[in-house]
Amino acid sequence: MSVPKLQIVNLRKEFSDGSVAAVDGIDLEVAAGETVALLGSSGCGKSTTLNMVVGLENPTSGDILIDGKSVIGLPPGKRNVGLVFQDYAVFTSMSVCQNLAFGLKVRGVAKAEIARAVDEVAELLGMTGKLDARARDLGGSELQRVAIGRTLVTKPDILLLDEPLSNLEAAARLAMRKELRRLQKEAGLTIIYVTHDQIEALSLADRIAVMSAGKIKQVEKASLICQEPGHLFVANFMGSPPMNLIRGWLSRDAGQISFMRDDFSVSLPAETVLPEKERNDPVVLGIRPETVRLARPGPDTFEVAVRAVEPRGAEAVLTLEHASQTLKAVVPAQERPLEGAVVNVAVDPQTFVLFSGETDLRLPLRAGDAA
Template sequence: MTPKLSLRQLSKVYPGSEVAAVDRIDLDVQPGETLALLGSSGCGKSTTLNMIVGLEQPSSGDIQIDGQSIVATPAGKRNVGLVFQDYAVFTSMSVRQNLAFGLSVKGRPKAEIARAVAETAELLGMRDKLDARAQDLGGSELQRVAIGRTLVTRPSLLLLDEPLSNLETAARLAMRRELRRLQKEIGLTIVYVTHDQIEALSLADRIAVMSAGKIRQVEAATRIMDNPAHVFVASFLGDPPMTLIRGKVGGGVFRADGFALPLGDIPEGIVTLGLRPQALRLVAPGEGALTGRLSQVEPRGAEAALTLDCAGKAIRLLVPAQTRPVPGETCGLSIPEGALVAFDGDTNLRLPGAPHVAEAAR
């Protein structure tokens, strides 16, 4: 199947900068798929979107839609819809006028515009709001109008740039449900830019995690948190994310500034060791692989996030709230099979195999 969108070695270097904002990324998005570009501010995700829609010209590389390059195609002729975080709605117009605007600019017949506006309003659940002034709408309604203004033009590809970041929590949750419903009903191909991992995990089929202009990993939303392929992905995803400790393996022992852990199935050399918070377990002092002092307890409803100081390393873990200890207690830490991940110290890429605590395996 030909991907709906393909990026090939796509780069963007702004004049006067020695660092690429987007650095030779490759990405395929399949027809009908929702893919999230996830990363912190400045990672290159919005620049990537702007190049796809035509607001920025790539420094090198190619952008293809349905197998055809669009790099030389003007922005207005790419049939790509873009919705920004700031709604971009004409508040002096009615909902009907906002939805009709794009088709009116293209000179479409009035009957066609009226039919398309009615269909889009029905899809958005806003038929009773068509004659309302946009300035009288709430935040989630404004965002629905902004999305509708794009959908009414029947884009081949829909790009959403942090579309929910200006909404309050309740409105954000409602819009997530709306976006899932719209994607299911329309079957559009969507690229969704966000810094919010919860949004990415709840809305996307796959997630592409970006940092420093590079795509570090592309993986199914259901798998990416449990299978980080890069140190950055392990540090970025999860609440709390993995504890990452950089050290050296020699003689079957991982060491880092006084911290030591006997390991099996891991090559010697410099590695970064990742410990999954959800997999670690507190045990009695002297039991388990490590012993430490509890330095922080953060209640989170049914769970509590703990920080255990083990030989100067702060290790995070989650426990049921009713069993949480108190700060200052000395605790043992059990590290079951599957709780550890190892990354190459030079490339930051995940090493094959599943390292485990050697003592626990005997």
């Protein structure tokens, strides 16, 4: 089994008198050539984690290993980890060429080798025609390319990106996402990408680590995390709108397990198998808005009142009410009903997600499922 490029082991960072843990005992492994996004809201600990990996902050406890070797105590320059900040940190008085060459020049690399490395990175970034331009004359996305290029030219083992696109306008942000995907593919980079933007994380990362209050709540493939949240926080955080979450309990009648909440109830899949202790304990039912669909009246549908309609281009987000329970639904724009209408909806029980009301962890609904 190959050694991960990066291992974070029970990493903790305390501030003040130790009463505040910015990073609270997290574990993470990143394979060579993989892109992992640290996703979370401001203050969740993701940037502090990055600062400890690069060496700008010392952890209170835990370990950081690169290629199987601990880097705790090593200064940033000895770790071969590149960090790109959201504010670019480009020398605006220098040319693009001088910016790209700066790190190698500081290290005392020969001029011929610097020129070769700069040309190589400039071509990779599509900046060959801009090498003589002054950085102060560049646009935001070009400045970001220079910042990334200045790091890439030193051939880091790991590239750390801290909110790299947050200062860009929407069109430039989209263009840079495409650029980063291309760089990932062509250069085979190992990237840790810090962001609060779900779209960026979902479009750029192989896996996403969702953080909250200094802890990693779940690490999952980007293609699965919205459909298979492992923790209640993740279900409530991911998606726009996020998953419908309804607190209630389970009941069994003639072998059929149902979820109940006051006068709201739905049947779980026939093959549902739950641990004995969960059958009477509080649970939380998760229903993705995309799985709530408009339907004709029938035995597997229920009637809802449309309280709000929010058009979103090709889609519309509906706020629905059934038996004093509010649900969000995402439907095609051409099918959206009018506010105040009464319609029927259906939900596929196979898409339900169930969480423990005590631990907030996802419960397996079938034998063999992993929580």
